[in-house]
Amino acid sequence: MIHAPYKSGCEEQRQGRNYFDVVWFSSQEGYGCVASTDIPRYTLILEEEPLICGKEIDLALECHRKGQLKCQKEDKVFLSEVCCLTEEQQIKFWHMHDQHRHQYDNSKDLKRIWGIVHSNGIQNTNQDYQHGLYFLTSKFNHSCSPNIGYEVSSDWGMRVWTSREIRKGEALHLGYSDVVYHFPRKVRQEFLLEGFKFFCQCTVCGLSNSTIEESDRRRLHLKELAIRLRDCLGIDFLYNPVFCMEVKRISSLKKNNNPTSHEKVSNEVNSKSSSPQRRKTRNKRRRATDAVIPEKKDLENLVEYIQLLEDETA
Numbered sequence: 001m002i003h004a005p006y007k008s009g010c011e012e013q014r015q016g017r018n019y020f021d022v023v024w025f026s027s028q029e030g031y032g033c034v035a036s037t038d039i040p041r042y043t044l045i046l047e048e049e050p051l052i053c054g055k056e057i058d059l060a061l062e063c064h065r066k067g068q069l070k071c072q073k074e075d076k077v078f079l080s081e082v083c084c085l086t087e088e089q090q091i092k093f094w095h096m097h098d099q100h101r102h103q104y105d106n107s108k109d110l111k112r113i114w115g116i117v118h119s120n121g122i123q124n125t126n127q128d129y130q131h132g133l134y135f136l137t138s139k140f141n142h143s144c145s146p147n148i149g150y151e152v153s154s155d156w157g158m159r160v161w162t163s164r165e166i167r168k169g170e171a172l173h174l175g176y177s178d179v180v181y182h183f184p185r186k187v188r189q190e191f192l193l194e195g196f197k198f199f200c201q202c203t204v205c206g207l208s209n210s211t212i213e214e215s216d217r218r219r220l221h222l223k224e225l226a227i228r229l230r231d232c233l234g235i236d237f238l239y240n241p242v243f244c245m246e247v248k249r250i251s252s253l254k255k256n257n258n259p260t261s262h263e264k265v266s267n268e269v270n271s272k273s274s275s276p277q278r279r280k281t282r283n284k285r286r287r288a289t290d291a292v293i294p295e296k297k298d299l300e301n302l303v304e305y306i307q308l309l310e311d312e313t314a
Contacts, residue, residue, distance in 0.1 A: 007095070008022045008024070008031045008095065008139065009091065009092050009095030009096075009135070010022040010031075010136070010139065018036075018045075019035060019036060019037060019039055019043070019045040019046075020033045020034060020035055020036055020045060020046075020172055021033065021034055021036050022136075022139045025141070025171075028198075029141055030097060030141075031139055032139065032140065032141040032171055032172075033139050033140050033141070033171065033172040034169055034170065034171050034172065035166045035167065035168050035169060035170050035171075035172060036168065037168050038165075038166070038167055038168050039162050039165070039166040040162070040165055041162055041163065041164050041165050042161060042162060042163075042241055042242075042244075042245045043161065043162045044159060044160070044161055045148065045160050045161065045162060045172075046136060046137065046158070046159070046160040047157065047158065047159050047160075048134050048135070048136050048137055048157075048158040048160075049134075049156065049157060049158070050132035050133055050134050050156050050158070051083075051085065051089055051092060051093050051133045051134070051135055052079070052083045052085070052093075052132075052133050053124070053127075053130065053131065053132035053133065053156045054124075054127055054130045054131075054132070054156070055130070056082065056083050057117055057121065057130065057131045057132070057133070058130065059082065060075075060078060060082075060083075060113045060114070060117070061113075061114060061117065063078065064112075064113065064114040069112075069113065069114075071110075071112075072110040072111065072112060075112055075113045076090065078113065079093060079113070092135045093116070093133070093135070094111060095135070096111075096116045096119070096120050096133065096135065096138050097116070097119050097120060097138065098111035098112065098115035098116050098119055099115065099118070099119045099196065099197045099198075100112070100114070100115035100118060100119070100197075101115055103115075116133065117131060117133065119196070120133055120134075120138040121133060122134060122137065122150070122152060122158070123152075124152045124154075124156060125152070126152065126153065126154035127154065127156070132152065132156050132158070134158045137150065137158055137160060137174075140160075140172055140173065140174045141171070141173055141174075142173060142174060142175065142176040142180075142192070142196070142198075142200065142202070143173030143174075143175065143180075143202040143203065143204070144175065144180040144185075144188055144200060144202050144204045144205055145173070145202060145203055145204040145312070145313045145314075146163065146173045146174050146175040146180070146313060147162060147163055147164050147166055147170070147172060147173055147313065148160055148161065148162050148163060148166075148172050148173065148174055148241075149161055149163050149174070149175070149239060149240055149241040150174065150240075151240050151241075151242055159242075160174075161241035161242060161245075162241065163239075163241045163244070163310065163313065164310060164313070164314060173202070175239070176192065176196060177191065177192075177195070178239070179191050181219065181222060181223075181226075181239050181309065182219055182220070182222055182223035182226060183219060183220075183223070184212075184216035184219060184220065185204070185205050185207075185212050185215070185216060188200060188205065189205060215312065218308060218311075218312050219312065221308065222305065222308055222309060222312070225301060225304065225305040225308070226305065228301065229298070229301055229302060229305065232298060233298060239309060244306045244309070244310075247299070247302050247303065247306060248303065248306060
């Protein structure tokens, strides 16, 4: 067993982790997640609320820029008095990774709100691309061939799904940016080094030159399809596992000439929502697939995109 030089913050928390464990990988990767059981494709493996989000994060970053938060001590006061985080929540917050911690003048290698947000913040497209911070979700490491994906609802609920079948003991990886799906290795590695301060050496980035050329071609074709679908249908969440699942099931049902297939899929998906707000978000996504149903060519393009995406990230 590899000895971890510091704790993950997850040692005492099992709730919400029925499908994976948080373990130490290496000094380069830090902590990450591995499947604790075999997991089918399109399985919901995590639901989580943010520690802080939206206007709280915007205010913290503004205070940092204005020099009103000058050290970790002042950051802690902000989290307690402005964000109203409990002691337990603050412990989780400071366990999150800060890739910028070596840059602070007064640091003594201490973490800061600013660095943690820029290392772990996830944008919410339903909230004008404001950021949220999710403790357990932050433990998933990156891959340009991710096997999980996420969606963030308009009320900031995080839901993480598998995008393919996963075996017990297999590492779980997110794609840290949309860039990984539509650009060649060189562009991805430069982007991740600049934005996330690591040089990606995932399984797909480590492919031989001849193999990576074919992968790069597929990803550029994915980009072409994505642009075409976005322009025709206004869809911008093509790699969301939930959306992929819905489109494939709609396609399968239509092949069986079922005239009410879309209604059945929508009702079943909505029945799994745990709140009126999440049902509202589902209905918004359903309206996007509504645009797909009447046009056979659009549906074919969507299915081609999703199949190519799943082949490339298998």
